[in-house]
Amino acid sequence: MRSFLTVCVLAGAVGLGGCGGCNDNNSVGHLPDAPPAPDAAPDSMPPDAVSLVILNHGVPAVGVPVYFLNADGSVANAAVTDGNGIASAVVTQGGSVTAVRPFTTEPPPAGKFTPDELRTFLGVKPGDHLVLSRAAVDTVTATVDAAAPTDGDFGTHYDVFTTCSNGGTIEPGQSGNGSASPDPGGPVALDNCHGTADLAVLATQPAVAARAGAHPSALAAPQSLYHANQNLPPGDTPVPVSLRGDAYAAPTTVMLTYSNTPDAEIDVLHAPILPHGNLGPFSITAGPGTASLLEPTVPATTAIVDSTLTLNSRHEIVDWGPFVASYSLDMTGVLLREVTAGPAYDLAAGRISWTEAADGATPDLTIVGILVRRPDPLAKWHWEIAAPYAAAGIVLPHLPTDAFNWMPNDTDEIDLDPVKTVKMTGGYDAVREHILDIHDETGPTGYVIGDHGRAVTMTSMVVAQP
Numbered sequence: 001m002r003s004f005l006t007v008c009v010l011a012g013a014v015g016l017g018g019c020g021g022c023n024d025n026n027s028v029g030h031l032p033d034a035p036p037a038p039d040a041a042p043d044s045m046p047p048d049a050v051s052l053v054i055l056n057h058g059v060p061a062v063g064v065p066v067y068f069l070n071a072d073g074s075v076a077n078a079a080v081t082d083g084n085g086i087a088s089a090v091v092t093q094g095g096s097v098t099a100v101r102p103f104t105t106e107p108p109p110a111g112k113f114t115p116d117e118l119r120t121f122l123g124v125k126p127g128d129h130l131v132l133s134r135a136a137v138d139t140v141t142a143t144v145d146a147a148a149p150t151d152g153d154f155g156t157h158y159d160v161f162t163t164c165s166n167g168g169t170i171e172p173g174q175s176g177n178g179s180a181s182p183d184p185g186g187p188v189a190l191d192n193c194h195g196t197a198d199l200a201v202l203a204t205q206p207a208v209a210a211r212a213g214a215h216p217s218a219l220a221a222p223q224s225l226y227h228a229n230q231n232l233p234p235g236d237t238p239v240p241v242s243l244r245g246d247a248y249a250a251p252t253t254v255m256l257t258y259s260n261t262p263d264a265e266i267d268v269l270h271a272p273i274l275p276h277g278n279l280g281p282f283s284i285t286a287g288p289g290t291a292s293l294l295e296p297t298v299p300a301t302t303a304i305v306d307s308t309l310t311l312n313s314r315h316e317i318v319d320w321g322p323f324v325a326s327y328s329l330d331m332t333g334v335l336l337r338e339v340t341a342g343p344a345y346d347l348a349a350g351r352i353s354w355t356e357a358a359d360g361a362t363p364d365l366t367i368v369g370i371l372v373r374r375p376d377p378l379a380k381w382h383w384e385i386a387a388p389y390a391a392a393g394i395v396l397p398h399l400p401t402d403a404f405n406w407m408p409n410d411t412d413e414i415d416l417d418p419v420k421t422v423k424m425t426g427g428y429d430a431v432r433e434h435i436l437d438i439h440d441e442t443g444p445t446g447y448v449i450g451d452h453g454r455a456v457t458m459t460s461m462v463v464a465q466p
Contacts (some may be wrong), residue, residue: 031097048126051088052094054102054389057136060085065100067399086326090126096397097121100406102132115371116381118406119436122387123428130433135441138194138234139249145175145242148182149203149223158184161200161296163233163277165192170201198274200226200296201243202251224296228275244356252297254282256305257290257328262335264309268293271443272300272323281306288432302451305329306444313338314459320446321452336360336421339460343416345370349409352385353393354460357408361456363389364427367439369417370396372408381406386435388428389421419460 045051048066053445054061061081068089077089091097098120105116120129130451144160161167168188176187190333205225225246232239254270266286270293271278282295286307303323308316315335319327342354368386383406387394399406408414421437423432424447431438431447438446447455 008099019199026166030277040126041445045088046090048090049088050091050097050124050126050128050130051086052097052099052121052130052132054081054085054099055131055133056103057134061102061104064102066401067096067098069098069395069397069399071095071097073398075400078402087460091124093125097124097125097130098397098399101134103134103391113378113380114454115382118381118383120383120385121398121432121436122385122394124432125429131437133437133441134178135192137191139191140193140232140234141189141238142230142232142241143185143187144170144241144243144244145185146183146225147169147175148172148184149248156182156184157204159202159204160188161202161279161282162193163188163198163274163279164189164190166190168427187238190232193234194276195233197230197232198226198228198276198279198298199241199243200224200279201296201443202296203248212443220263222251222294224251225249225406226296226298249297251294252325253290253292253294255326256286257326258286258288258307258422259328259330260332261288262309262311263329264311267308269304269306270295270327271303271304271306272298273302273402274300278304294411304448310461311335311338312340313461314454316457316459317446318447318455318457319453320448332359334456336363336456336458338458339419343368343419343460345408345414345416347408347410349395350398351393351395352416356392361423363421363423363458365389365422365435366394367420367422367435368394370408371415372406373413374409375411375413380402384417384436385441386439421458422447422455424455425449 052066054064060083060360061202062083062085063354066079066081066087068091070076070092071094073138076091076151079087081087088408098118100118101116102119103117105114113423119132156172158170159167170184170186170188172182172184173179176185177183201224208397225243225245225248230241256268258266267283269281270285271280279298280295282293284291284293300323302321304318304320305327305331306318308314316327318336337356337360340355340357343352345352352370364391365386367386369382371382373380385394385396396407426449430449434446444455444457
């Protein structure tokens with residue numbers, strides 16, 4: 001009935017009441033939390049100053065070097081973050097901000113050399129309040145106790161969905177009524193519930209019943225229940241969760257229709273948004289035409305649909321808006337230009353470049369990365385850069401060399417990350433302040449801004465050439 005696939009669902013960063021979701025590396029699960037809102041600028045900061053706040057597991061990162069460059073490459077300020085994790089400067093429009101080791105370099109595992117990290121925002125504007133953060137993971141074990149549906153012979157399978165960053169299953173005979181009871185229960189290990197979560201259960205008849213010769217008319221219809229506002233404090237002590245006061249109801253069928261699609265399978269995830277985040281995800285593989293998926297019936301007023309397909313690059317279309325039981329997407333003119341060659345690094349120009357196809361929609365922004373290994377002196381660093389879209393290339397900012405020369409040279413080994421481009425409601429301005437958190441921490445969840453909109457991404461699959 002459901003197939004968990006390698007795509008991601010967004011949670012509401014703004015206007016959709018929370019976050020949750022799946023991880024951005026295309027594995028099953030949820031997206032981490034959306035980044036925190038930037039702190040208000042200190043009273044002493046000029047109104048047109050650009051600031052950067054760095055938070056590591058919710059704690060201000062103090063003493064981080066930050067370079068503020070004007071649009072012409074001149075240094076506006078070379079600073080370190082203060083006790084609030086903030087550095088600032090007045091920068092001309094189109095300048096850049098770079099943090100060096102924003103979360104400090106992790107100690108390497110035995111036999112490995114962990115790279116330093118640099119993060120750069122290009123195309124900043126006066127008054128920007130930029131954010132870099134790393135979230136802590138909280139964990140809790142929920143000991144679930146539920147009743148079996150009374151409608152039909154449920155010998156059954158019970159999927160538990162939550163607004164935490166994952167869910168699980170419970171089993172018949174594992175409730176507080178003992179192994180002789182059909183009532184389900186058992187432990188479910190949960191992450192990132194942040195103290196409170198909404199839960200839902202989808203009960204389905206096991207396939208073994210059909211294999212045992214049961215007539216289809218004898219199989220019970222799927223049932224679902226919803227449980228809101230469950231207290232789930234993080235810690236090592238299991239938390240009892242009783243679902244016995246929640247009534248079962250028929251699940252909801254969501255219809256998905258795609259037209260004018262390329263010749264490729266479309267992996268789809270749908271997530272209703274609840275008070276404490278997004279539920280699910282619920283997934284299906286679709287193509288041209290209509291497909292349907294089944295999910296618990298919940299009081300959601302907004303939802304996300306994430307559609308992913310792979311051509312020469314990986315494309316993702318994320319729509320968010322009012323919850324409807326019927327969604328349609330015409331892909332005419334929606335997909336972005338693909339990368340057809342590269343990326344590669346031009347030493348003379350200090351530029352990461354690539355070749356793009358002529359057809360496809362024009363993006364709003366680009367994210368690139370470069371990994372550099374220097375033999376003498378022994379050094380290794382990963383530099384990630386977000387920028388307004390410019391066709392086929394991004395020039396690295398020339399940082400001051402007082403402490404170290406971060407620009408790659410002809411004796412360095414160089415590897416390039418895949419190129420990622422994004423077109424979205426509100427453009428680069430809408431996400432610039434959080435763009436590197438979105439890419440590193442939240443994935444597509446961060447692009448969800450307001451009560452409706454669309455984000456389209458392209459991630460290159462071309463192998464970088466030395």
